[in-house]
Amino acid sequence: xxxVIAEDLTLLRDGLTRLLEAFDFEVxxxxxxxPALLPTLLQHRPDVAIVDVRLPPTYTDExxxxxxAARIAIPGLPVxxxxxxxxxxxxxxxxxxxxxxxxxxxxxxxSDVEQFVQAVQQVAAGGTxxxxxxxxxxxxxxxxxxxxxxxEHDVLKHIAEGRSNAAIAAQLFITEKVVxxxxxxxxxxxxxxxxDDDNRRVLAVLRYLDV
Amino acid sequence: xxxxxxxxxxxxxxxxxxxxxxxxxxxxxVLALWLVALVLSPVPMLGADLLHIATIVVRxxxxxxxxxxxxxxxxxxxxxxxxxxxxELGSRRxxxxxxxxxxxxxxxxxxxxxAVVGVTLGVIMVAIPAYGLVGVVLLPLWLFLGDxxxxxxxxxxxxxxAEAWLAFPQGxxxxxxxxxxxxxLRRTDILFAxxxxxxxxAAELRLRVAxxxxxxxxxxxxxxxxxxxxxxxxxxxxxxxxxxxxxxxGLAERLVLRDPGAALKLLAEARTSNTxxxxxxxxxxxxxxxxxxxxxxxxxxxQALALHLPVPVEVxxxxxxxxxxxxxxxxxxxxxEALANIGRHSRAGSAWVHLRHAEGRLFVEVGDDGVGxxxxxxxxxxxxxxxxxxxxxxTMMITSPSAGPTVMTMEVPCALSSPKT
Numbered sequence: 123x124x125x126v127i128a129e130d131l132t133l134l135r136d137g138l139t140r141l142l143e144a145f146d147f148e149v150x151x152x153x154x155x156x157p158a159l160l161p162t163l164l165q166h167r168p169d170v171a172i173v174d175v176r177l178p179p180t181y182t183d184e185x186x187x188x189x190x191a192a193r194i195a196i197p198g199l200p201v202x203x204x205x206x207x208x209x210x211x212x213x214x215x216x217x218x219x220x221x222x223x224x225x226x227x228x229x230x231x232x233s234d235v236e237q238f239v240q241a242v243q244q245v246a247a248g249g250t251x252x253x254x255x256x257x258x259x260x261x262x263x264x265x266x267x268x269x270x271x272x273x274e275h276d277v278l279k280h281i282a283e284g285r286s287n288a289a290i291a292a293q294l295f296i297t298e299k300v301v302x303x304x305x306x307x308x309x310x311x312x313x314x315x316x317x318d319d320d321n322r323r324v325l326a327v328l329r330y331l332d333v
Numbered sequence: 334x335x336x337x338x339x340x341x342x343x344x345x346x347x348x349x350x351x352x353x354x355x356x357x358x359x360x361x362x363v364l365a366l367w368l369v370a371l372v373l374s375p376v377p378m379l380g381a382d383l384l385h386i387a388t389i390v391v392r393x394x395x396x397x398x399x400x401x402x403x404x405x406x407x408x409x410x411x412x413x414x415x416x417x418x419x420x421e422l423g424s425r426r427x428x429x430x431x432x433x434x435x436x437x438x439x440x441x442x443x444x445x446x447x448a449v450v451g452v453t454l455g456v457i458m459v460a461i462p463a464y465g466l467v468g469v470v471l472l473p474l475w476l477f478l479g480d481x482x483x484x485x486x487x488x489x490x491x492x493x494x495a496e497a498w499l500a501f502p503q504g505x506x507x508x509x510x511x512x513x514x515x516x517x518l519r520r521t522d523i524l525f526a527x528x529x530x531x532x533x534x535a536a537e538l539r540l541r542v543a544x545x546x547x548x549x550x551x552x553x554x555x556x557x558x559x560x561x562x563x564x565x566x567x568x569x570x571x572x573x574x575x576x577x578x579x580x581x582x583g584l585a586e587r588l589v590l591r592d593p594g595a596a597l598k599l600l601a602e603a604r605t606s607n608t609x610x611x612x613x614x615x616x617x618x619x620x621x622x623x624x625x626x627x628x629x630x631x632x633x634x635x636q637a638l639a640l641h642l643p644v645p646v647e648v649x650x651x652x653x654x655x656x657x658x659x660x661x662x663x664x665x666x667x668x669x670e671a672l673a674n675i676g677r678h679s680r681a682g683s684a685w686v687h688l689r690h691a692e693g694r695l696f697v698e699v700g701d702d703g704v705g706x707x708x709x710x711x712x713x714x715x716x717x718x719x720x721x722x723x724x725x726x727x728t729m730m731i732t733s734p735s736a737g738p739t740v741m742t743m744e745v746p747c748a749l750s751s752p753k754t
Contacts, residue, residue, distance in 0.1 A: 176628065183628040207615055207624045211637040230611045233604050259641065 123246060126168040127152040128159045128185055130177050145239045156184030163192050170246040175205040186212055193219055200245045204229050208256045221324045225251035244284045250327050251284025260331050269311050277304045282327045343512030346519040349401060350458030353522055356397060357451035363394050364444040381428050388431045395440045395530050402523045412436040412532030415543055436536060443529030454522045461511040468504020552724040566617050574610035578603045626665050630655045634665050635686055642676050650688040654749035660725055664697060667718040671699040671741050679703025679739060690749060697743040705737035
């Protein structure tokens, strides 16, 4: 899997590269500023881009803007955005186009290497991976979705965080079969026709977070 | 201005007339007391105390006039020097403070002319409508009872019944005209008082310096406390955790060949501590300068704040550029506090934040449609906001009637720096 990294701190850029290569990703380019990102992405067309929110020259939300611009230039380009802090506001902006192939995680999550790599793969496959912190912040302010049982709610939360069925099953101590039953219930309650399309997961997440 | 407003203004101004007469008559004894105190001031044991008491009385009288001014919409600021600290009644420092303050002499100089002007205007404001009322009410009543023995207005003495009845329209005209003119007369009285009782240019500057000294001390104190808090948080939080991480990793290094299982456990522990340290740091950073503020400026940061509230918040903004960082930060925390209060107390269904920059000032309005009854004097948070804004000569006001809506308005004089990118 080919990856482009945009991160200004050398220490983190090299660390990410090493980590991803250890898991058989191919880091085709690593840039350290916002303006260079879009040309690099257009040139390499990676399977997934990993982008830091704060990049030179402005050190504001250069990376986020570049990521959104890149997805406009290359529709459906999977982008995983990393940051030292997460803002529901940014999550909403990232998810507005389609929500497919979008990730938004705290940098802290990299230290749980396996889960981080799973999130990268999930995003590359067109799924969503939102930081639990964003999810909980978005949810802290709203009523739970009508008609969902607390358990179904839990499952949907895990889907929003980008977990696979297997991971959800392990987390909730239930079998995968039960998980997919829950998921089918959720889809039908949200008014989505049953199919095995990965896109439905994303749609459910978007509906869930009311983006 | 509606008829009702005019009536109300006329009546309240007439009320002021009544007060002006009473207070004007009081000026005489107050002036006498001050003069006696001044003459007796060299007398040991008694003079200084008497002068002090007399001054307090004079200032009390002048303050009443200033308050009347504020009621009439002409605020008159207190011009006095700040009183010396820890000074006994009638001590030498007090006396020097009283004698050297020009405001003391200006107050005294106003007492007599102020009394003349106040009483004169007061009599005009009270007597004319009173006479008018006699024409409207009393005279027709007496005539009705058949008691025709004097005149009214232009018909003096009253000869016929028709002339007597004409007292009514005459009285009405007098009442209307006098009520209409009363606010003007009141304003004249206050403006005359302001000549004497408002601070002079020099006093204005001195007051400004005093204000700056206070706010500067506040700002420095707040900043020092903030730095202390940050130091403590770092020391007890992230720093301590990083120490633990280092120790745990060191241990794992020693064990990695002998007991890989235990080493793995230790490494997992180190990772947990590391994550906790990051959480600590994130909270700390948010408290110092929220990242979203650095990245998006005030408007974006307020939008991010609004997303955290359980009620929908409408954010509108007319800021053609970015504000200076310190002001941005102070206003951000003020809005954050206001929104947190809405979340906590208001039981609102919706809220709004308006940001506007005009004529070199930033106007911020935070409101909600909740139950109201918010009290600006309570709550340390609001007091903190006021002090923070005060550093920039900013002001904050809260209106919160008991059925809502609660509206908090802030005003800060500031320039816009760079235009938006």
